[in-house]
Amino acid sequence: MKLLIANRGEIAVRIIRACREMEIATVAVYSEADRMSPHVLMADEAHAIGPPPAASSYLSIERLLDAARRAGADLVHPGYGFLAENAAFAEAVEAAGLTWIGPPPAAIRLMGSKTESRKLAASAGVPLIPGLLEPLADLADLEAFVDEHGLPVLLKAVAGGGGKGMRTVRERHELAPAFDRARSEGRAFFGDDRVYVERLVVRPRHIEVQVAADRHGSAVYVGERECSIQRRHQKVVEECPSPVVSPGQRRRLGESALAIVAAAGYQSLGTVEFLMDPEGRFYFLEMNTRLQVEHPVTEEVYGVDLVREQIRLALGEPLSLSQDALAPRGHAIECRIYAEDPLRNFAPSPGRISLLVRPDGPGVRVDSGVISGSVVPLDYDPLLAKLVVWGPDRTTALARLRRALTEYRVGGIATTLSLFRVLVDMAAFRQAELHTGLLDELLSSRRLEELHGQQDPEAEHAAIVAAACLASLEARRRPEDPFAATDSRWWSEGVRQQHGRFPR
Amino acid sequence: MKWVVRGASGAHEVVVERSADGLEVTLDGRRHAVDLIRLDGAVASLRFDEDGRSFHVSYDRGRGRDWRIGIGDRDFTFDVLTPVEAIGAMAAATGRGASVVAAPIPGKVVAVTVEPGDEVEPGRPLVVLEAMKMENELTAEVAGRVAAVRVAPGDTVEAGAVLVELE
Numbered sequence: 001m002k003l004l005i006a007n008r009g010e011i012a013v014r015i016i017r018a019c020r021e022m023e024i025a026t027v028a029v030y031s032e033a034d035r036m037s038p039h040v041l042m043a044d045e046a047h048a049i050g051p052p053p054a055a056s057s058y059l060s061i062e063r064l065l066d067a068a069r070r071a072g073a074d075l076v077h078p079g080y081g082f083l084a085e086n087a088a089f090a091e092a093v094e095a096a097g098l099t100w101i102g103p104p105p106a107a108i109r110l111m112g113s114k115t116e117s118r119k120l121a122a123s124a125g126v127p128l129i130p131g132l133l134e135p136l137a138d139l140a141d142l143e144a145f146v147d148e149h150g151l152p153v154l155l156k157a158v159a160g161g162g163g164k165g166m167r168t169v170r171e172r173h174e175l176a177p178a179f180d181r182a183r184s185e186g187r188a189f190f191g192d193d194r195v196y197v198e199r200l201v202v203r204p205r206h207i208e209v210q211v212a213a214d215r216h217g218s219a220v221y222v223g224e225r226e227c228s229i230q231r232r233h234q235k236v237v238e239e240c241p242s243p244v245v246s247p248g249q250r251r252r253l254g255e256s257a258l259a260i261v262a263a264a265g266y267q268s269l270g271t272v273e274f275l276m277d278p279e280g281r282f283y284f285l286e287m288n289t290r291l292q293v294e295h296p297v298t299e300e301v302y303g304v305d306l307v308r309e310q311i312r313l314a315l316g317e318p319l320s321l322s323q324d325a326l327a328p329r330g331h332a333i334e335c336r337i338y339a340e341d342p343l344r345n346f347a348p349s350p351g352r353i354s355l356l357v358r359p360d361g362p363g364v365r366v367d368s369g370v371i372s373g374s375v376v377p378l379d380y381d382p383l384l385a386k387l388v389v390w391g392p393d394r395t396t397a398l399a400r401l402r403r404a405l406t407e408y409r410v411g412g413i414a415t416t417l418s419l420f421r422v423l424v425d426m427a428a429f430r431q432a433e434l435h436t437g438l439l440d441e442l443l444s445s446r447r448l449e450e451l452h453g454q455q456d457p458e459a460e461h462a463a464i465v466a467a468a469c470l471a472s473l474e475a476r477r478r479p480e481d482p483f484a485a486t487d488s489r490w491w492s493e494g495v496r497q498q499h500g501r502f503p504r
Numbered sequence: 505m506k507w508v509v510r511g512a513s514g515a516h517e518v519v520v521e522r523s524a525d526g527l528e529v530t531l532d533g534r535r536h537a538v539d540l541i542r543l544d545g546a547v548a549s550l551r552f553d554e555d556g557r558s559f560h561v562s563y564d565r566g567r568g569r570d571w572r573i574g575i576g577d578r579d580f581t582f583d584v585l586t587p588v589e590a591i592g593a594m595a596a597a598t599g600r601g602a603s604v605v606a607a608p609i610p611g612k613v614v615a616v617t618v619e620p621g622d623e624v625e626p627g628r629p630l631v632v633l634e635a636m637k638m639e640n641e642l643t644a645e646v647a648g649r650v651a652a653v654r655v656a657p658g659d660t661v662e663a664g665a666v667l668v669e670l671e
Binding site for chain 2: 342343355406409412414417418421447448449452453455456458459460463464467469470471472473474475
């Protein structure tokens with residue numbers, strides 16, 4: 001049996017690992033930018049699929065299927081991102097006589113539609129964020145909604161978008177003027193004065209449920225993950241289990257997720273995402289029909305191999321997991337290491353990784369898509385690796401995370417590692433007082449370097465001393481050098497490439 | 505050598521001198537004997553002689569005077585400026601046409617040449633600040649009216665202190 005991985009980076013490496021344990025041969029595909037990437041080095045076979053831009057390589061259905069034909073592959077795993085939730089790709093894979101490792105294309109399509117998936121969830125009895133699906137007829141309509149669901153509410157212009165035409169109402173006496181203004185704004189900006197109302201979930205947590213379903217009518221939920229640490233709606237840190245979900249809530253969340261699985265006739269792995277309000281009420285957001293980036297925290301806590309299970313399900317085998325046997329053990333936290341510079345507003349930081357020291361020791365797992373010497377291209381998602389720590393409880397996991405961060409070194413490019421160093425000492429994170437706006441609030445309150453200095457004044461003091469010493473040593477070395485300004489890492493890198501060593 | 509190191513916590517005066525067995529560093533008036541060994545173009549070891557504290561330093565010099573310094577797993581960025589450059593930066597900082605003229609490095613106010621209500625033209629001197637043993641004229645970059653003068657001759661000011669407000 002042969003499996004083609006239509007992806008790159010750490011997830012391609014993760015899938016190869018599962019295949020190797022299952023004795024399935026692996027086929028990597030690579031763009032011109034990825035000839036020397038770890039997934040290519042690791043796979044049994046590798047096929048070129050085009051130039052660096054994703055549109056002409058990893059997103060080209062034609063080229064991927066051509067590589068699968070050349071390799072004689074039997075299965076295709078899409079990973080996450082790229083074409084993982086593209087129903088047309090799933091159909092093309094199946095039409096080519098290959099096995100698609102994922103849900104049926106119809107399920108991808110259904111869950112890809114926000115309105116259809118919400119209707120399905122409602123029909124399955126799963127709570128949605130209270131809101132009227134039809135525009136408000138008049139003020140009395142709005143007042144009736146507030147009588148039933150309370151405040152605050154969000155008024156949304158039917159034709160609005162990008163934050164325009166949205167209005168939050170927190171006080172009852174503001175309802176009438178806010179309704180009038182929302183209507184006139186809608187008319188002025190979008191030529192449409194119809195307005196929806198929705199209950200505003202203040203300081204929500206992002207809680208998601210891992211599900212797995214086979215073709216024989218069995219389905220299980222494999223606990224929840226909390227992904228409330230987000231930067232601009234992108235998950236940055238995930239943990240399992242959620243520090244606030246009780247066993248009873250876990251069962252209710254799991255049963256809600258399985259109701260959606262049943263209503264959709266869903267098969268394969270999937271994730272049902274919910275928002276949870278501070279009172280512990282949860283509301284369906286959407287369902288992701290693929291393997292998630294953050295699947296390892298579930299694997300660590302439940303002792304399962306989700307990728308292996310996903311491949312088995314695609315081959316038509318029955319679930320190897322039973323609901324009664326799935327109990328959480330300990331606590332896992334994942335940090336996404338991106339090639340972004342947290343000191344420069346998370347600007348992309350492409351380049352060559354000149355130094356890579358991975359953390360190790362008890363309870364530490366690194367799923368990495370790069371090695372020392374790797375060039376990080378600008379063309380793709382900047383996720384380099386995921387640092388996952390496990391401990392018998394959250395406190396131990398946090399201590400391990402802090403310890404692992406002191407060992408992890410990436411040189412040559414900037415990464416988000418230093419963000420996690422600050423986060424792990426923040427009281428709100430340590431006490432698990434999380435909500436999806438927490439990280440953005442923190443980052444807009446202060447510069448990250450300032451937070452480093454506040455948490456560790458001794459390190460800042462040493463850094464100032466080191467900076468002045470280094471500047472002195474450098475100034476002495478070439479006092480009159482008119483090209484001193486070119487003594488940057490770019491110059492060093494040029495010399496290193498040409499001479500194969502670092503300049504002295 | 506004398507440096508002004510500017511970072512998130514403000515500007516610091518640092519003097520670095522070579523000694524018999526290392527470097528003598530005076531930071532904000534406190535003297536430290538240190539040993540700094542560079543391993544390659546990006547990693548160094550910093551050791552304080554007084555108590556043996558040792559730090560793993562990663563460093564990267566940007567295009568100009570900006571340095572990124574990692575101490576263990578903490579990251580910082582600094583502008584490491586010579587006194588002359590610091591004064592140039594000070595002039596540039598006042599030249600943005602901002603309504604607030606602030607001191608970018610610590611110093612002593614020698615003279616204030618405007619009063620509240622004065623109309624000023626671009627280039628008109630506002631404050632003379634002594635820093636790093638040099639007198640520096642801070643001038644208005646844009647025309648405006650002086651709303652407030654926050655310092656008087658003889659005042660010692662910290663980096664970032666507001667000197668004059670324009671409107």
